[in-house]
Amino acid sequence: MAQSVRADSQSLKDEQVQTGRPGSQNGQSVPSQMVNGNGRSKEDSSKAWKEEITRMLGGKEGNWSDSQWLQAQIDKRCVDNMRMLVVDSVNTAKAGHPGLPLGMAEVGYVLWRHTMKYNPKNPNWFNRDRFVLSAGHGCLLQYITLHLSGYDSVQIEDLKQLCQIGSRTPGHPENVTTDGIEVTTGPLGQGVANAVGLALAEKHLAARFNKDDAVIVDHRTFCIMGDGCAMEGIANEAASLAGNMKLNKLTVIYDDNHNTIDGPTSLTFSEDVGKRFEALGWNRIVIDDIYHDISSFKNAVLTEAAKSDKPTFIQVKSRIGRESVKEDTAKAHHGTFDEEDVKHMHKNLHWEDREPFYVIPQVYEEFTNHANHGVAEEEEWNKSLEDYSRKYPNEAREFKQLISGQLPDNWEEALPQFSADEKIDATRGYSEKCLNAVSKVLPGLIGGSADLASSNKVYMSDFPDFSPDTPEGRNVRYGIREHAMAGISNGIALHNSGLIPIAATFLIFSDYMKNAMRLSALSEAGVIYILTHDSIGLGEDGPTHQPVEQLVGLRAIPGMYVLRPADANEVVGAYKVAISRRHEPTVLSLSRQKVSANIAGSSPEGVLKGGYVVSDNTDSNGLPELILIGTGTELALCEAAAENLRHDGKKVRVVSLVCWQLFDQQSEEYREKILPSKVEKRISVEAGSPLGWREYVGSKGKVLAVYTFGCSGAYTEVFKKYGFTAENITKVAQELLAEA
Amino acid sequence: MAQSVRADSQSLKDEQVQTGRPGSQNGQSVPSQMVNGNGRSKEDSSKAWKEEITRMLGGKEGNWSDSQWLQAQIDKRCVDNMRMLVVDSVNTAKAGHPGLPLGMAEVGYVLWRHTMKYNPKNPNWFNRDRFVLSAGHGCLLQYITLHLSGYDSVQIEDLKQLCQIGSRTPGHPENVTTDGIEVTTGPLGQGVANAVGLALAEKHLAARFNKDDAVIVDHRTFCIMGDGCAMEGIANEAASLAGNMKLNKLTVIYDDNHNTIDGPTSLTFSEDVGKRFEALGWNRIVIDDIYHDISSFKNAVLTEAAKSDKPTFIQVKSRIGRESVKEDTAKAHHGTFDEEDVKHMHKNLHWEDREPFYVIPQVYEEFTNHANHGVAEEEEWNKSLEDYSRKYPNEAREFKQLISGQLPDNWEEALPQFSADEKIDATRGYSEKCLNAVSKVLPGLIGGSADLASSNKVYMSDFPDFSPDTPEGRNVRYGIREHAMAGISNGIALHNSGLIPIAATFLIFSDYMKNAMRLSALSEAGVIYILTHDSIGLGEDGPTHQPVEQLVGLRAIPGMYVLRPADANEVVGAYKVAISRRHEPTVLSLSRQKVSANIAGSSPEGVLKGGYVVSDNTDSNGLPELILIGTGTELALCEAAAENLRHDGKKVRVVSLVCWQLFDQQSEEYREKILPSKVEKRISVEAGSPLGWREYVGSKGKVLAVYTFGCSGAYTEVFKKYGFTAENITKVAQELLAEA
Structure with a gap:
């Protein structure tokens, strides 16, 4: 035997x-x-x-x-x-x-x-x-x-x-x-x-x-x-x-x-x-x-x-x-x-x-x-590569850089700096500028949109389309195939040749590719998902197109970072995070509607911590009476509400919680510094599902969120209807401040 | 002009x-x-x-x-x-x-x-x-x-x-x-x-x-x-x-x-x-x-x-x-x-x-x-229907009942009552019995599984398959097409002819049909989703098949009820809820692994409130020292842990929070009765994402949850690895009780 x-x-x-x-x-x-x-x-x-x-x-x-x-x-x-x-x-x-x-x-x-x-x-x-x-x-x-x-x-x-x-x-x-x-x-x-x-x-x-x-x-x-x-x-x-x-x-x-x-x-x-x-x-x-x-x-x-x-x-x-x-x-x-x-x-x-x-x-x-x-x-291939390196040193350098899996040195320097007089735009617009800036220094960037390039603002205009005639092109037109886009992006990432796949659609349609996004996280595929039209703030297209519960659904995926930047500064920070994550997927959640390029106090560096103080009128030793916590386009509303409240003599802090997962990974000391446990009067403001916010506002805080589906209408009217105005935030805050 | x-x-x-x-x-x-x-x-x-x-x-x-x-x-x-x-x-x-x-x-x-x-x-x-x-x-x-x-x-x-x-x-x-x-x-x-x-x-x-x-x-x-x-x-x-x-x-x-x-x-x-x-x-x-x-x-x-x-x-x-x-x-x-x-x-x-x-x-x-x-x-059709009613009074009665949109009187009486000596089974097994019982009295029930009928235990054995030769059959074999299954179910529901669509697959594959499930809620389609293998407890199939973040993602859909029954009694209650919701969708989240048919204190009636006290050894006027909040198969673990703790003289309440959305809709008085705000020592136990649980355990509570992906292995070992044992719950509780 x-x-x-x-x-x-x-x-x-x-x-x-x-x-x-x-x-x-x-x-x-x-x-x-x-x-x-x-x-x-x-x-x-x-x-x-x-x-x-x-x-x-x-x-x-x-x-x-x-x-x-x-x-x-x-x-x-x-x-x-x-x-x-x-x-x-x-x-x-x-x-x-x-x-x-x-x-x-x-x-x-x-x-x-x-x-x-x-x-x-x-x-x-x-x-x-x-x-x-x-x-x-x-x-x-x-x-x-x-x-x-x-x-x-x-x-x-x-x-x-x-x-x-x-x-x-x-x-x-x-x-x-x-x-x-x-x-x-x-x-x-x-x-x-x-x-x-x-x-x-x-x-x-x-x-x-x-x-x-x-x-x-x-x-x-x-x-x-x-x-x-x-x-x-x-x-x-x-x-x-x-x-x-x-x-x-x-x-x-x-x-x-x-x-x-x-x-x-x-x-x-x-x-x-x-x-x-x-x-x-x-x-x-x-x-x-x-x-x-x-x-x-x-x-x-x-x-x-x-x-x-x-x-x-x-x-x-x-x-x-x-x-x-x-x-x-x-x-x-x-x-x-x-x-x-x-x-x-x-x-x-x-x-x-x-x-x-x-x-x-x-x-x-x-x-x-x-x-x-x-x-x-x-062995043959190794020799071929040596031969190639002699004949085509520049191409060989780029190729070796790519397959090394390392990002080029100092790539971040290519990111734009947005000044205070930057023209007002949607965060998707600021993203377009970042994407096109880094596409020049990151030869691995490849990808595109599920037929929404013009809406997502995801197109690298210095490069051709990837097509049968021009496969060297870096803009992939995925067609109206979100699920395949995400699955294909996983394949591109796991080719492990230094390619950085970008996959873009409306945030709502992350629902179509949810399982593939999960597999990005599970299989350590560093896909960058650019998901725009990220709230009821998209307006006219109505509830079928207005995400509500998508943010929390994506945040719940282990290992998936979801960043919802508030302005141009934060979009820059979000790009730094996303591109650095070569073995983990990242969602950039971006707006259709326009927001100021620079909220005073916002910064790319702040984004790297996931959450940080944007503004506070408290004395350096004291604690604020109230903390307003916002993400994305709602951060500016928090700022405006804070201004109203400060005008009435209140001590108010505004915190940008741009990425929950990053914030959760900071030291307890840092988190306590940003959200001191003694300040129990907190309001979160995000035009999405309330689920998960209790973690940050605490038992006594308030969660200003979307509790139902959205509706078709001009964005300003929709936002007003759902309470996303500086006036309403001010009112809610005054009520909370008046509580015992 | x-x-x-x-x-x-x-x-x-x-x-x-x-x-x-x-x-x-x-x-x-x-x-x-x-x-x-x-x-x-x-x-x-x-x-x-x-x-x-x-x-x-x-x-x-x-x-x-x-x-x-x-x-x-x-x-x-x-x-x-x-x-x-x-x-x-x-x-x-x-x-x-x-x-x-x-x-x-x-x-x-x-x-x-x-x-x-x-x-x-x-x-x-x-x-x-x-x-x-x-x-x-x-x-x-x-x-x-x-x-x-x-x-x-x-x-x-x-x-x-x-x-x-x-x-x-x-x-x-x-x-x-x-x-x-x-x-x-x-x-x-x-x-x-x-x-x-x-x-x-x-x-x-x-x-x-x-x-x-x-x-x-x-x-x-x-x-x-x-x-x-x-x-x-x-x-x-x-x-x-x-x-x-x-x-x-x-x-x-x-x-x-x-x-x-x-x-x-x-x-x-x-x-x-x-x-x-x-x-x-x-x-x-x-x-x-x-x-x-x-x-x-x-x-x-x-x-x-x-x-x-x-x-x-x-x-x-x-x-x-x-x-x-x-x-x-x-x-x-x-x-x-x-x-x-x-x-x-x-x-x-x-x-x-x-x-x-x-x-x-x-x-x-x-x-x-x-x-x-x-x-x-x-007008012609109305006459035909009259004619039909004369010739075929029984069929006409059923047809009119169906298109009335009303459920037959007393249909709930057909649901089984599970006694204490019921053979131990998975909640999907108890569900099979409920489904087959109500299929006899609910002529509108139609549907099936995405090629997992035997795993989901979703098959109405008294009725044939819906097929080209037998379109009168009520078991629809959807094939491995989850997304279409949900979209088709929406169509069946919105035919508005009294049909009650059932759509079944593994909970993990709700990711494949997420957008269609959302549209069930948005378009008021009373689809019943039977989603089994509902946690890392499914074991060997590993992390690609083990849901973690799916429960919270579904709970976040406005209008979607997610019920995660703990035993046979609760499965009965969950059927009552799901079938009554003829214009809203419902998820039944069911286990692969077996659990006792009757946890002492569980009841179908409790399910109708979304959350209720299963057991408590506190004097009727007093408050417990600790509340353990469980769902699904983890409720039995909470019970076992509570027994350990009570043995040590602790006053412990166990709450089944089988459906968040239903519980949230109860009066403040009822909710306070179940989860008294003075009892701040609370532990939630659910083998899924932690997201959302803070709402119920409060700032001082603990969330026993799955923070990463699962892994392939025998279910008992997987559960042990992730802390879902009576011993670990007991330990976490002892630590919490020892805190100031």
Whole structure:
């Protein structure tokens, strides 16, 4: 009874060279001359394969001289081994989703064994091919291919820890947990958008940096999507944009297995998905029977898709839970296998008497042989980059700066300084000036709006559009596809090539992309969301367009900073914060209506603390009688109300609480200095939901907020109706001051 | 110089019979024998039309004996008049979106003048055709057709008040503001889903109630969508489901004008939309030039679409801003027209010397002639219903009950009573029992899950699936299309036929349908959202699937009730609340993990107050030292912790705050009774975002919450890691009690 475990790189032992995959020390490359992964001679390998295949064939004689036949048998046996690892993993975890990894094992195998370019010892090599498992519940497929390919991040021990707390193999793939995982997936459809973002980033950088005689950006992006992804709107949005943009190095592989959790897709999903992708401008390939003819898929992915001038959609007719008793039924989607089923599979696959998690040594060899090509290609690429650096030193400098992940020195100096006589504008207008200023010094800035460039004021006017003809352009026109915009932005950010994605729409439509925004935070994607028309102050468009509860909803996302600057000074500060956050997402919440460029006392530096005192007429040792806390356009109203109250002899402080999350992170001492606990008379003024404000105004304070939906009308009238005037704030304050 | 204003029904004057549309008293039907709207003879009308058409032709002689030619001229002139009303309205409002109403005037005209069945004096007549303007910014088209058709809700005065505060003509159509508007639209794509919901409701009711010899449910649903809707994912999801369900009485008309706000669609949207809809299972018709050939569209909508066995997609190649200087450019999308442009249009249309808002009297006649058919059809329908009631008294009783909008008497008695020995289950499990119990007595219940029926436990097992073959079924399988599910549910609710839509998925995926859920609240659609797997307690699936900030995000939606029941008793109470809310949406937040069926002290009645005392060991006159406030599965943990503390001699109250919104609506006295302000030591325990809890625990209380994302692992371990154990709550409480 043989038992093979993937060697832990920390405790590699000699005997494992016999029985397991040869390990390599963490971070070290496998020497490319080690053609066979475990250092055995070709002859030894051939002999071992012959034995294994004879076993697989139940002792029948093979056609050993036919190399094509032999390769097919090797392919088949590798896939068998992957399937058994799937079963062993879910049964050990007593959790997980075997359906996809069993059904799509051939696809995973062909990608990692025959197709993709990667170096398992340097998972972050810039020019690697990218893979996204949009149907993230099938993560075992990815964990197993990463393991077999030689990534240190997934050892056999990790497969045994599937879904266990603290493991590197959580229930859905997480880029922040497991090296080799590019993006975090699970919520369906998101991965398709991420893949579009990765492919867009590649196309963009290739157009900017490649030269006829020096190519340094050149990789493909692969994605597996399931029926769920096919149904989700975000995937259609993203695919439509990919078709428009002719992202020809993107290949999406559709697990067309005709089953979802609730049963056969015929219940609810009878459309012609392939025809839809054709309509979206994609090249469509159908693989009718990958199980019996793996070469058709190899050909599709290696040749047909590779030469397409459009993105390619490969429709793989598969069977969920293949080789198990649950094959081709919805039951295979998730859950474990009982003893009988495992026995049955062992018999069918001639796998008897093997321990769980057994890996045939030659299977490791197969993957390593391929991975070694990637190792060699990285070496080649390093040389190309040196060559490029000599020929094109300026471009090389910019390129290296980008992929270093560091911002250029002193970039902040490019931000405008707004003087007191700056023309009055909306905060979206001040943002436009900041964006265009920094776009000149930040070569990574790329992005745009969901068809509201002119309204969001998000357009970098020194640069062309990103389009099929000008992929070097940095303004991406996302169309009216908010959800895809955010998902694509995550992909751009997680290309990890120094690109800084900007995604803009109205604040209200953050509702359309909420899950993708959440995934920005969860997957540490430094997307900058510019969300304008940020309150009922947008006026005429009415309640369907007037955000109320959006601010609190976004503030509640762990790790998402929401900044609502009050004037031009604060917009500058907000840009400093947002651009510095390269591994966390940020929302800039901006107004449609105009506000003074400089509220006396506002400052970019104040913004960096999240909250600060804008004005106060209290003696330096004393405490104010009242604190008005405002954000965004309402800060100016607080100031005006404070002036009224001070005129009546009151001691009033005005605090700008431009970013709750930043303020919460300041020291207790600082927070106490700004909002002294002894001053219990406080009023918050924000034209949004009241939820969350109690934290800052305390039990005795008042929350001036929007408690219902907005309404259509001129902005000044709407603001008046809802109490957002200096007069009303003054009145509320007088009442509060009069209380005991 | 003639001036014509639509008569206000309150102040109808004789001279208006000469110059304007004949009014009719509010709520009264126009007698069907009044073939010409203003009571003039046919001869007078013909003469008037001859004069008007001669003017339109610039004095050229017409082909008066050719009735087809004459109808075409009349059609043209009606459309001219509609266009001028568009221009006058936006110019008066100095706001609004003229692009679509100018470009699609012919479509609006054909629908209201030649096609749709409606009674303007009874906008809520059950068997009317339904219309949805998914491209809601084009609301002027709808306001103008409503006006010309004779709806009291839109007078000329209302057109003059476009986008003004308090008007009946807000910036986007609102069903709660304007009679004749079926659903609230504006956020793009939503209307397509709403229309699918309306058509689904019709198909369902028709299958349930129509008999071979008695048809009482029989109407069509029309929808206009724009490029924005075509791009939004929700529309694709909804259209895919409509194709699958063969909703053949649904006709979607696509304003294919090749322009969006940011410019030509070629920038970002080059797909073949019509082919996509074909792939989705729709019948596709292309209208190449509606402007010059209105009859092709008439034929498509009146004949081809009417006889299709699939939903029909009519692709109307139009020009945005038609007849204006901005025609065929993105500039026409929104904004006003300057004097020169108006003069130019007047000249082109031979409209000189007419005042703003002029309506040719015969135009009113045309619309009224058609509307009168609807009036007659309602009379016919009333007779059919009487006939039906005689032949099928039982079905008639159920049908009338449904369309009354009232719930059946004593329906609550069907809810189960859970005894103390009820088998332990998740709250989703108790919900399943409640749902199946009430489904027997509530004939309106219809809906299902986004491919998670077995996980959400949302399936009414006494009833079949809604499918093309069994449209009488009440279980709708939405597929993995959360956003469309919510939008369709809104349509079902706003069909206003007593149907009670249920929409189920994991709580985390409320993020996918957030905007549609918001629109449930805004448009007063009584959708019941059953959202399970409602915390990090779902375990293995990990942070992508573990909701954290979703509860607070949903609680922040004005008018949305979020109930998070703690056990079987509270689930019963939550059903009482949700089902009673026929014009407001409700979220039931339910667990995956199991909890005791009966926490001592919990009750359905308590739920109706939103918050109540579950247990307290304080003397009846005294106050507790500490209040533990829990929701959902964490209430049982609070109870266990309270027991620990009481064992140590502490006086501890446990409060279930199952629904914040309901609790907030109780009297101050009641709230003070439950959470006495003197008891400042309070701890909230909820496995979700801390945001908002300060309101209930006060400045000195503690918020035990989830401050980061969750993680993959067994639920008990995850809960332990984040502090959700009786032991940790006890410890936190002891610390708080020890504070001064």
